[in-house]
Amino acid sequence: MIAATLMSVCLVGSAMEALPVPENVPELLVSDSGNRITTSAQWERERRPELLRTFEQELYGKRPSVPLGLSYETVVARDNAVDGLAKLRRVKITYRGPCGTRDFVVTAFFPKCRKGPAPIFVYIAFDKDGITSARSTGDCHAGPFQLDERWPVKKLISRGYATVAFRCGHIVDDDEDGFRTGAYSALEDYRKRTDSSWGAISAWAWGASRVADWLETEPLADTNHLAVVGHSRLGKSALWAGATDCRFALTCASGSGCCGAKLNHIELNKIKEGYWDEHIERILRFRHWFARRFDYYRGKDLEMPFDQHQLIALCAPRLVAIASASEDEGAGPLGEYWAARLASPAWELYGRRGLVTSAFPETEHPEQEGFVSYHLRKGGHDLVSYDWERFMDFADRHGWNQ
Numbered sequence: 001m002i003a004a005t006l007m008s009v010c011l012v013g014s015a016m017e018a019l020p021v022p023e024n025v026p027e028l029l030v031s032d033s034g035n036r037i038t039t040s041a042q043w044e045r046e047r048r049p050e051l052l053r054t055f056e057q058e059l060y061g062k063r064p065s066v067p068l069g070l071s072y073e074t075v076v077a078r079d080n081a082v083d084g085l086a087k088l089r090r091v092k093i094t095y096r097g098p099c100g101t102r103d104f105v106v107t108a109f110f111p112k113c114r115k116g117p118a119p120i121f122v123y124i125a126f127d128k129d130g131i132t133s134a135r136s137t138g139d140c141h142a143g144p145f146q147l148d149e150r151w152p153v154k155k156l157i158s159r160g161y162a163t164v165a166f167r168c169g170h171i172v173d174d175d176e177d178g179f180r181t182g183a184y185s186a187l188e189d190y191r192k193r194t195d196s197s198w199g200a201i202s203a204w205a206w207g208a209s210r211v212a213d214w215l216e217t218e219p220l221a222d223t224n225h226l227a228v229v230g231h232s233r234l235g236k237s238a239l240w241a242g243a244t245d246c247r248f249a250l251t252c253a254s255g256s257g258c259c260g261a262k263l264n265h266i267e268l269n270k271i272k273e274g275y276w277d278e279h280i281e282r283i284l285r286f287r288h289w290f291a292r293r294f295d296y297y298r299g300k301d302l303e304m305p306f307d308q309h310q311l312i313a314l315c316a317p318r319l320v321a322i323a324s325a326s327e328d329e330g331a332g333p334l335g336e337y338w339a340a341r342l343a344s345p346a347w348e349l350y351g352r353r354g355l356v357t358s359a360f361p362e363t364e365h366p367e368q369e370g371f372v373s374y375h376l377r378k379g380g381h382d383l384v385s386y387d388w389e390r391f392m393d394f395a396d397r398h399g400w401n402q
Helices: 040-060 144-150 153-158 176-180 182-187 200-215 233-244 292-297 308-313 333-343 385-397
Strands: 069-081 086-097 100-111 118-125 162-167 221-231 250-254 319-325 372-377
Touching (some): 086 182, 086 200, 100 118, 118 200, 153 162, 221 385, 233 308, 319 385
16 A cells, blocks of 8 residues: 555665655544544544544543542652652552552652752553662662663653653553453453453553542642653553543653554555564454454454544644654554654644654654654664653753753
8 A cells, every 4th residue: 555665665774755645544634524624623622532432432442430539648758769869759549449449559759959840751661660669779679771771760860850650560460361450340340341341551541640640749740741651562551641631741652553653554564575563463462452342453454444643643732752663663663653744733733743754764863843753763672761861852842841
């Protein structure tokens, strides 16, 4: 479906010339009833709600109502963490639903260099990430890579940003049996799940929103400048969190791929011999991430009536940062780039520019002039300090750290 001129493209090397638009991509600014969307008011009233319903019902699943109750308990408080640069807070967030009460713990660092509240990055972490560390001698439970790359706390606080992380598995388990655990077990009766009930991606995004609830009570946090960050499956969760919770003023998705930031209406596996990207058939081996209704789209990547550029657009007019890696073929960097580019007309409805670009960028030449950022990092499937630095650069460009 992509023009033959694209077929010889390699993702590593020089920037490509302007690319032909992928064909048959679902309309962004035409409503289900056929109305052309030309204003932000129309978008907010008509198109955004129907797209939100589509992704909720067909892909990520419908969540139960918000918790019946929330409470917060500080379990660790230290004012001299990270070589004396930060205040550490570990907080237990307890939530109550119709089927029970559960809790999870977040680890937060606030920079001491700031006189007032700090802009903050919420990191949805993998269970193996070393987020319980205080980044101080004698209280470290993570290896050097986890400390310095996956969640580079010292770099964040040195630039004036606060950061908080929680483990995804403390919300729900990352397996099919997870439907009986954590948030699921508190908020719904397992026996009453339907084909449109929420999957793990939506549950992890729900967890990020509960962290935002706590931060609204924390004087050290500037919740007008609140970002959510995730990688891979948790990059998908970050995008859904940004789409469903407007308190996230910046959404950062790293290597989120299929059902994240990657466009499905693009046959990337035809670009060059041996190239492959993850399509719906393959991603559905992680069945518990999605609503059961998503099974219908197995093998229908090029035919489905919605696509991920529409998901990214649900974050408009707020900030979005999409991160790809040159050797991460599975996540489909070209598809992630195209989704960001095709989402951009939603920002134009608000008089803002989305992704400002005319060509797929060279590696480590980020495109950050508009309200949608895209960068292609050298390397493979991971979240590293280079990505975080670009996220911070993007926030800086929009006045977050003044």
